[in-house]
Amino acid sequence: MASTLPDNPSLSYLHDEARALQRSVSAVDPRGVEVVRQHHPTPDLALAEAPEKFALHDARLTVARGYGFSSWPALVHYLEIADDLSVDPSRVDEDSLADVDRFCALSVLRYTDTDAPPRWTAAAGMLAVEPGLVDRHVWAAAAAADPAALERHLAGHRELSTSAGGPFGWVPLMYLCYSRIDTGRTQGQVIAAATLLLQAGADPDAGYLWRGMSTPFTVLTGVFGEGEQGPRRQPRHPFARGLATLLLDWGAHPADQQTLYNRMFRPDDSHLELLFDYGLADAGPSPWELVLDEAIPTREQMWRVQVAWAAEHGFARRLALLARHGVDVTGVELVARTFPEDPNARDEHGATALHHAAWDGELGLIQKLLAAGADPSVVDSRFGSTPQGWAEYAYQGEAAELLRLATAGRSG
Structure with missing residues (x-):
């Protein structure tokens, strides 16, 4: 199971968390008891003498399991490794x-x-x-x-x-x-x-643990680029394919989990195609997997994330590519990318389709949404920003200008 530790985790912080859980159970706080029942492998045994007695080692085990580790010693071992590798x-x-x-x-x-x-x-x-x-x-x-x-x-x-x-x-x-x-x-x-x-x-597999996170940011990760901030703020290297090929020729391991995460948000599959060419489908353990052991996601977990995102975002071509290389894509339903019936419908964060199109710089879609009556002045509830603001933050200059003109046209 992969680690779910917070950024920059420390042993002292986790010690305090275990002691706080111990006090919570001793105080008959139902929230603490529920945490033990959810994460401890034998909760009835651990809670048998509660609230009079709830052992610290059971609290530590609960905390460790809650963060994805099999035991407290396994968690401590990871923190020792991360202390040297984290930036x-x-x-x-x-x-x-x-x-x-x-x-x-x-x-x-x-x-x-x-x-x-x-x-x-x-x-x-x-x-x-x-x-x-x-x-x-x-x-x-x-x-x-x-x-x-x-x-x-x-x-x-x-x-x-x-x-x-x-x-x-x-x-x-x-x-x-x-x-x-x-x-x-x-x-x-x-x-x-x-x-x-x-x-x-x-070392073609050199890297570091970003804020102690257990999927390493390697040299390949840097070359392939992209991520949650979008392709203009975190672009791929301008010579990404040539540089990645060089690293892979020199032995870089193709199962670069952070690369797969960073590049999953957009439909381009060039990174996967290259990594599959270098044995991603059946590659043995990477040096990072050997060092990080249970803290790093398993291959099954890695593929589950890829398959789920592709299905939820209508990336049919990616699902087919994964299936061709032996990845199990069963059990998911492909959500077709369709034009919204209501162009001003909001998601759970108050953003509209126009916000998302602006973030991605999809000029054609922006024009279609505007023609269908999408409001360029609408503000989302998470960031308090218009679609133009989203485009500007993402450095999607063409989209920002298109939306600026549309907003000015409405106000005029």
Whole structure:
């Protein structure tokens, strides 16, 4: 079972949670008792002497099972691993960084809500003003995907290819694969830069645990990009296919779970097609699966998420692709993507079809919805924003302008 721990989990926090559960059961709080009955493997035995006695070890076991672990020791073991591998990019104070580290921080996807094109433009501007940034350390040279600078850094110092550093404590290949700055380099130059690092010993499965989450963000994850913030704020690498192919040729494991999650939101299947070509369907355990053990989702859980999302969002082509490669797609019903009868109908968060089309930048659908009477001035209840606001946040400039004109037309 996969871990469901909160961001940046700590042992002290979980100790406190177990003691709070112990006190709750001792106080005959029905909520605490229900938690034990829901998660403890033998609740009747654990609660046999409650409320007079409810053992701390039973409280700890309940907490561990609630977070997806088989036992308290298994949870503690994961936290020990995560302590070494976890990074929270949002905790880095970029204003206090030296210029070269600020350049690296601005260059890359951090997978926070601050990811956006202006950051990468600012990084490119820093490099234009001071080209020598790439010579100040290997992580800056990697973020810039500068093969000449990397060759200078690695000459006689191949160990730098596996050295963690820069603002996030990443190895150089991570900065290269997560970088989104436009330096004008060709695909050949970027591939050459990555190849230099791999030839010097860089790990094609390198990665980190984002805020302690148990699906690792690997170099492949960075290359394939995308995610919950949308394809403009968290775009795939401009040379994603070539760079991913290089990493897979060098042995990157195709069962990259965070990649599959980040890329599942849109109907494009190019990532799956490439990963299946490299053995995703029947690949053995990945290095990360071996290290993280029960904390990481099982393959069955991984595929269940993919199948459910594809079915719920009408991705028939993806379901067929998964089925061709032996993934069980039975038991789900494909929800056809249809034009809404009421263009102003709201979902559970008060958003309309126009909000969602704006987020995705679907210009044709936006025009059809407007023609059918969709109100461009409607505000959702979660963010308090119009469809135009959604488009602007998602950096869908064409959609934002289309909606701005529609709103102005209504008010005029």
